[in-house]
Amino acid sequence: RKEVEQDPGPFNVPEGATVAFNCTYSNSASQSFFWYRQDCRKEPKLLMSVYSSGNEDGRFTAQLNRASQYISLLIRDSKLSDSATYLCVVIGGSQGNLIFGKGTKLSVKP
Amino acid sequence: EAGVTQFPSHSVIEKGQTVTLRCDPISGHDNLYWYRRVMGKEIKFLLHFVKESKQDESGMPNNRFLAERTGGTYSTLKVQPAELEDSGVYFCASSQEQGAAITGELFFGEGSRLTVL
Numbered sequence: 001r002k003e004v005e006q007d008p009g010p011f012n013v014p015e016g017a018t019v020a021f022n023c024t025y026s027n028s029a030s031q032s033f034f035w036y037r038q039d040c041r042k043e044p045k046l047l048m049s050v051y052s053s054g055n056e057d058g059r060f061t062a063q064l065n066r067a068s069q070y071i072s073l074l075i076r077d078s079k080l081s082d083s084a085t086y087l088c089v090v091i092g093g094s095q096g097n098l099i100f101g102k103g104t105k106l107s108v109k110p
Numbered sequence: 111e112a113g114v115t116q117f118p119s120h121s122v123i124e125k126g127q128t129v130t131l132r133c134d135p136i137s138g139h140d141n142l143y144w145y146r147r148v149m150g151k152e153i154k155f156l157l158h159f160v161k162e163s164k165q166d167e168s169g170m171p172n173n174r175f176l177a178e179r180t181g182g183t184y185s186t187l188k189v190q191p192a193e194l195e196d197s198g199v200y201f202c203a204s205s206q207e208q209g210a211a212i213t214g215e216l217f218f219g220e221g222s223r224l225t226v227l
Contacts, residue, residue, distance in 0.1 A: 002152075004152070032214055033214075034214040034215075041220075042220060043114075043201065043218035043219055043220045043221060044153065044201070044218050045218070046213075046214060046215045046216075049213070049214055087153070089214065091214055092155075097143070097155045097158060097166065097169075098145075098153075098155065098214065098216060099155070100145075100152045100153040100154070101152055102151065102152040103152070
């Protein structure tokens with residue numbers, strides 16, 4: 001089993017749509033979770049952290065379900081500029097090294 | 111402020127040749143990481159430097175890969191001899207102190223794309 005598994009995508013949605021990405025992780029001892037965003041042929045960048053209580057940043061909402069070892073990212077009112085690959089990330093190891101999922105590609109169409 | 115820079119952006123070599131990738135982290139970042147993405151796979155950790163010391167090299171695939179960070183500034187990753195399966199994008203990232211362990215934020219370079227023919 002992969003350490004971090006994500007919806008394979010791609011997700012093709014119209015502007016204004018709401019889209020949700022899911023992610024599961026295998027290590028129940030994991031403590032820290034994040035979503036990164038990667039534009040085509042660019043570097044990954046931190047989008048937001050994921051907290052147990054759930055957290056929101058504008059149109060983006062991240063949630064964590066520790067019992068199910070499940071993380072989600074909800075994007076409301078999708079914009080063309082949201083088109084990217086979204087990477088689910090878990091901190092692993094003693095030095096905070098990041099464990100990435102394969103990513104889910106989102107294409108927002110006009 | 112300059113971000114993480116990597117060189118070259120793309121390298122095409124033949125099997126058996128040697129390639130050296132370079133990474134310049136953000137100034138003042140003691141932590142430097144190398145990651146790799148093989149086509150169709152997830153980004154995977156290779157190793158972690160704290161200043162000039164290798165903190166964790168558990169992700170290095172084999173002894174054909176050698177990473178150095180002399181003086182604790184820039185780092186190089188040498189692949190010798192290169193094999194077909196080494197093709198992929200090699201990302202370098204840096205962070206302040208134990209930033210990644212706490213905030214999860216690593217600052218990545220745009221990557222060096224390696225193609226081994």
